[in-house]
Amino acid sequence: MQKEALRLRVNGSLREALVPHHRSLLDFLRDDLELTGTKRGCDDGSCGACTVLLDGCSRLSCITLAHGVPGRSVTTIEGAGQPGRLSDLQLAFISEGGLQCGFCTPGMVLAAGALLQRIPHPSEEQVREGLSNNSCRCTGYGRIVQAVRRAAGAPEETP
Amino acid sequence: MIGLPSFRLHRPTSIEEAVGLLAEHRDDAKLLAGGTDLLVNLRHGLATPSHIVSLAEVPGLDRIDCSPEHGLTIGALSTLESLATHPGVEESFPVVVRAARTISGPTLRAMGTVGGNLCLDTRCHWYNQSFFWRQACGFCLKKDGTACHVAPGSSLCWAAYSGDLAPAFLVLGAEIKLLSVRGERRVPLDRFFLDDGLRKFDMASDELLTQVCVSATRAHLRGVYSKLRIRGALDYPLAGVAAAARIAGGGTFHEAALALTAVGPRPFLVEGATEILEGLRANDEDAIERVAHLARRLSNPMNTTWAMQPAYRRLRVGLFARDALREMGERGP
Numbered sequence: 001m002q003k004e005a006l007r008l009r010v011n012g013s014l015r016e017a018l019v020p021h022h023r024s025l026l027d028f029l030r031d032d033l034e035l036t037g038t039k040r041g042c043d044d045g046s047c048g049a050c051t052v053l054l055d056g057c058s059r060l061s062c063i064t065l066a067h068g069v070p071g072r073s074v075t076t077i078e079g080a081g082q083p084g085r086l087s088d089l090q091l092a093f094i095s096e097g098g099l100q101c102g103f104c105t106p107g108m109v110l111a112a113g114a115l116l117q118r119i120p121h122p123s124e125e126q127v128r129e130g131l132s133n134n135s136c137r138c139t140g141y142g143r144i145v146q147a148v149r150r151a152a153g154a155p156e157e158t159p
Numbered sequence: 160m161i162g163l164p165s166f167r168l169h170r171p172t173s174i175e176e177a178v179g180l181l182a183e184h185r186d187d188a189k190l191l192a193g194g195t196d197l198l199v200n201l202r203h204g205l206a207t208p209s210h211i212v213s214l215a216e217v218p219g220l221d222r223i224d225c226s227p228e229h230g231l232t233i234g235a236l237s238t239l240e241s242l243a244t245h246p247g248v249e250e251s252f253p254v255v256v257r258a259a260r261t262i263s264g265p266t267l268r269a270m271g272t273v274g275g276n277l278c279l280d281t282r283c284h285w286y287n288q289s290f291f292w293r294q295a296c297g298f299c300l301k302k303d304g305t306a307c308h309v310a311p312g313s314s315l316c317w318a319a320y321s322g323d324l325a326p327a328f329l330v331l332g333a334e335i336k337l338l339s340v341r342g343e344r345r346v347p348l349d350r351f352f353l354d355d356g357l358r359k360f361d362m363a364s365d366e367l368l369t370q371v372c373v374s375a376t377r378a379h380l381r382g383v384y385s386k387l388r389i390r391g392a393l394d395y396p397l398a399g400v401a402a403a404a405r406i407a408g409g410g411t412f413h414e415a416a417l418a419l420t421a422v423g424p425r426p427f428l429v430e431g432a433t434e435i436l437e438g439l440r441a442n443d444e445d446a447i448e449r450v451a452h453l454a455r456r457l458s459n460p461m462n463t464t465w466a467m468q469p470a471y472r473r474l475r476v477g478l479f480a481r482d483a484l485r486e487m488g489e490r491g492p
Contacts, residue, residue: 002167021168021211024198043161044199046393051266058266063198067168068191068213111266132264132392 006066010035011079019066025059026050028066029076037077037106041135048134051107052076058114060133077106080113089113089151098147100138107134112148121152161202161289169212174338174369177217181365182340184210190367191215192236193271195263196279204290205280205302220369221272227251230375231331235274235368239324243268252373254382254403258327261386263393274368277325277335277348281318281356281424282395283309283463301357309461317424317461318356325352325426326401326418327384331377336370337362343369352425359424380405380414383483387421387475389466396421397464398472400454402483404436410488412436417450417480422458422472429454429480441488451481 006019010033017032029035029052038061041049045063052061053075081087089109092098099105108131115122115130122130127145136144150156168191171177181188188210191197200206214220220236225247233242242248243259262268262276285299285308298304301316309317325348333348348371351361362368380403388394399422404415415436417429432450439446455477460469 001165020165022163022165024163027162040160043202045195045267048266057269059270060195060266063194064270065168065191065194065198065211065213067170068194068215070170070216115265129392130265133266134264 004067008066008069009073011075021065021067023066024062025052025064025066025069025074026061029061029074035076035078039103039106041103041107046135047104048107048111048131049104051110051134053110053114056114056117058111058133075110077109080109087113089116089148092147092151093144096143096147096150098140098144100136100140104134104136104138108136108144112144112151115148116152121154122149124149163198163201164204164207166201166209166211169210170216171212171214172216172218174217174220174367177212177214178339178365178367180210180212181367184208184212185364188212188364192275193238195267195271196275200280203288203293205286220274223248225251226375227378228375230378231255231371231373233273233371235272235277235370237273238269239263239271239273239276240265240268242273242324251378252331252380252382254327254330254380254384254401255324255373257382258323258384258386258399258401261384261396262323267393273324273371276322277328277351277371278360278362278368279320279322281316281359282321283316283318283356284465285309285463286318309463315354315424316356317463319421319423319460319463320352320356320359320425321395321421322426323384323386323396323399323420326399326420327382328371328373329418329426329428330382330401330403330416331373331380332416333371333373335368336372337366338369339363339366341365345372349428352427354423354425356424377403377414381487383486385479385483387467387472387479397467398422398458398460398476398479400476400479400483402480402487404441404484404487406441406488410441412439412441412446412484412488415484415487417454417483419454419458419476422460422476427457429457436484441484447481447484450484451477454480 039049041047050062189208220234249256300307387398399420405413420426460472
């Protein structure tokens, strides 16, 4: 098994490990760095639970090789806010009830963050399209969309 | 959890080094671009190379140059998202952007590449499964087995080509460039795809697709791409129709072309459509119906998916073709 030293900037810190060539970025984050906030769902790129940010763009870590993204900066859910202080987006997910079992939430929050970087004030349709690579098996999409729009400054919706 | 099999990863830093590695390892190597197709197939044992040649550090393959004077050239490593959001391509070659926007969702579009989408592996519900699943069914003709479960007795594999970009490029008469240590060759896209889900492409194992080119003479054609799928995002096409045409001042069809995807082992142009429509009024319902019928007749979807019946997919090909021609006649690009 071919192993090679891997250096990646993860959540702002330079991390190093001896990693086999066939290690996925997801396995590297979860098993080597013990950053288990990134979830393993389908393992084939269809659920979005493993979404991380690569230089600010959303990326599915289960179908990305750890050695395949040299020199890039990775952000996981552990790096989404400041230590001890959640990001506005995370707070919006909480205040709007944008989670049920919570398994899809790390991926949803990161994909939503990437969306808001591209489109700071998205319409409901743009949020739905922007999160279309992320599945919520509790089907709590309505409140997730609401949370993202609230974080983007949209007024509170009355039921 | 299904782990990735062991392999040696090569990270060439030039295109010459990349084709050199392909020439050295031939069938025992696979190219890695966005990874959205290959890494899934590796997990399922559908590809078992000892060497993976990553293109992540090869510069210069991700440029999109678009102008009405010089036409369109797209580097094979351009991401699907960069194509889907390119204002110049949308203006001059709208059918390409319309097709790109239907692919999966934004995260996968930012990973997947134009070259990867064109060279997508063919898909079938007997094939795109885990090793355990396939083994339990005695494998299939496409991988590890000898019999086709879709067409028992067939010596050809009927797995469906499922790329969305190919039909859009086909209606624009695109060419592709293939590079190897033996040199570069240009291939008209309609001759690149083979009618066999197993062999798929006219491309040797040491060749690298570097560029897609569309002539400036095909700029500003109106274009439509319609895709049949279960969900509004994420899914591969179960049938896809691309159409392009120039609508002359008097409201007549010129250079009209239709191409189909996901209804057979290769995407293909609807032969005869251009001749039927040339010079006819864009509201000629008889001609539109004749072309729609032709498209439906030429499509040959098989039972390669549980999601929809072949008969329904075929029916929708005809409806998509009819609606695309009507839409191009009625309004601008």
